[in-house]
Amino acid sequence: MIKERIVRGAGFTRALPIFFVLIVLVLATLPKYLGVMYQVKFVQAFILILLATMWNLLAGFGGLVSIGQQAFIGIGAYALVYFADILNLNPFVATLFAGIFCGLCAIPLSFLVFRLAGGYFAIGTWVVAEIIKLFTVQISALGGGSGISLAAFSGMGRETRIAAVYWSAVVTIVVVLLSTILLMRSRLGLGLTAMRDDNVAAGVLGVKVMRYRRIVFVVVAMGFGFAGSLIAMSNLRVQPDDIFSVNYSAIMIFMVVIGGLGTIEGPILGAILYYFLQDRLRDYGAWYLIVLGIIAIVTVLTAPKGLWPLITRDRISLFPTKYRVISPTKDGAR
């Protein structure tokens, strides 16, 4: 008797890891052919993808809607400057340490904000981000209210520096995306999906809800730390009001909601869409944010799952994490 099979992904999914590897190879060889300008643009887009992916991991899989993740972007950025300039570490090693430092900071902070739930958790994370900013401003070694410049690259030529930043961004995004996929395919990922679908039921089934959430919170904080240090590398300057800005949260939420919360591909799509939107609308000043707000509301109300599931009708999964049952009678041929 032919039994149903349970496989990951859908449709022509299994050919796609190769496609993915190709994209990575192309991205890795691009700096040779593209001008410096485009490398900078790519770095911007990579940072957006990184931010969207991390926020989605937190909210879409962990069920933790935060509007305070700029705390870790800021900590990551300042940590990079501190490790690279003040402790004189190699900037790439400093990036690694900045990420780990963010993860370490996230552990005690999680015990604080996890006391709040739902919407109050969201504001709570924001307040924590504000407090961290207020403390950072008090530290004169980090430049106080006016911020601090990153000097580690000052010996390098502009092109070399930009290529270095580009490479860091490529490496970071590959590592982060792969770890996200692996994380979601692990036992933890399964538990997270169960939690997201029904918190209480998952708890009853033995998913350690609190512990899983804490792990996600910490892992995501590391991701934001990497993003923060990339931002510092590409801007060469860290200013408290910018790096701790709640606008980061607004942008991340926009990208994830537009693309598709709780999918891996959606936030990437959202980040790319946002990248082009901001490029087009930047000149319109405040109107641009108003338009983004309206688009977000319309999307939430009319396509709550976002664009990715809408476009692909759940048939295509670039990064197979979901299981599905293939029945031999119906679509076993696929």
Next chain:
Amino acid sequence: MSILSVSNIEAHYGDLQALFGISLSIDPGQVHSVIGANGAGKSTLLKVIAGNLPASSGEVTYQNKKINNQSAHERVKSGISLVPEGRRIFSSLTVEENLKVGAFTKRAGHWNLKTLKELYPLLADRWNRIGFYCSGGELQMLAIGRALMANPDLLLIDEASLGLAPVVVAQVYASLSEITKQGTAVLLVEQDVHQALRASSTTSVLLEGKVVMEGSSSSLTIPSIKDAYFGVGASNGLD
């Protein structure tokens, strides 16, 4: 002339069909009981009549008007009140406040705080107790009382005796005649077959979402109901 009639009602929970063409009708001032095993669709039927669950096909006619498209709160305004499964008393409100909220639609009629105190003296003693702290019997009386505060013409009661002490069950059933005396029709869902037959004038027996037997309560016999309960002929193997 019947106050309520439903004809060929079908209802679904998502993809799952719960009712398969149910029809019944009730006259004013009468008690009609609906009995059947767990999962037969009794509560679902009440939800459809109260407006909590839309009928996917069929008609709900109340006082000669088709009310399929009315929401639950609109039906309360026109005189249909449901005592829901699990009673659903407002847990942060006191007994008095629960009753007052019951009168939200301001329908005129016999029932008010004073007449309810007379109907259920137990509630009068618990007047300022918060719903959260009420016992099962108190909750049931409060739930019926809260529904009566809307002065309904049709009262739907889901599981009148479930989980209650026999003394309380007796009190609840004794109050039914007071309620019908006001001309209110009662549609009663009940687990206890004997109790249901005694309290009602007509009865429908449900099995797997269909009416398998109906008639005046006095004409239905326990063995025949048992057949209907478990499918025809089942009682041959039982008892």
Next chain:
Amino acid sequence: MVWTNAIVQGLLTGGLYALLASGLSLIFGVMRIVNLAHGDFSILAAYAVISVAMHTNLIGGIVLVLPVMALLGYFLQRTLLNKSLAMGVLSPLLITFAFSIIIQNVLLQVYTANNKSILTGRFSSESIKISKDLQIGLLPLVTFLAGVIVTVCLHYFLNHSQLGRALRATSDDPMAADLVGINNRHIYGIATAIGLFSAGIGGVLFGMRTQFAPSFGPIALVFAFEAVIIGGLGSLWGTLLGGVVLGIAQGIGSQIQPAYGILAGHIVFIAVLVLRPQGLLPKQMGAQK
């Protein structure tokens, strides 16, 4: 004496935070959603009063703007928010966050980023002299009284009016509320209307007391949020107390060094969260869900 003064001024400011917080708390209590645009609605009301007052006068502005805020709340709830409520916990958060971004940037377009304040003439400078070193400004006193009055009114409304009971009933069990004839969608509209009305009062008094800009909404939200958490979720009197505690903490902080005011408030908030997460005056058991 400077400390007494700092504490008294902080206490009076606390009334303002309680005002901002009561609407946030009410909306959360009835619908379990946090209005992330709450502070922005306050600032919106303050700007609207400035604009209307230019054509009439201050009283005219307030009398016109506050009911409009309530209507706006009802309208937004009935159109957008009710729809999002059915779509899980995330959607209302996203929508109110989008409101926040939209309001801030519309205000930025219309009124620019320059600081403004609501001019009250002599009213803002008059004060009552308690002793040689302690003076109580009339405006701070009025602000505080407004906070107390709104709390008392809300308390009375929720406990002793039929509509208030319906709000509490819907908060307990929306389905059962539907079954006694309460239209949940209308009740939610009422809750948001009251929420924005009180946010409006808070915003106007805020605008009379200090300068403000379009970007001040989030700060107002944070203060309101801290007052709610310090006081205890779901408790009106707790929220008033939370506002006062926050105000006093900020007053004392500012007395140490002006830059420490807000930070001191944050620290008290964190301390409460760590040491007494249910808040100072939590809702009584049994009244809890």
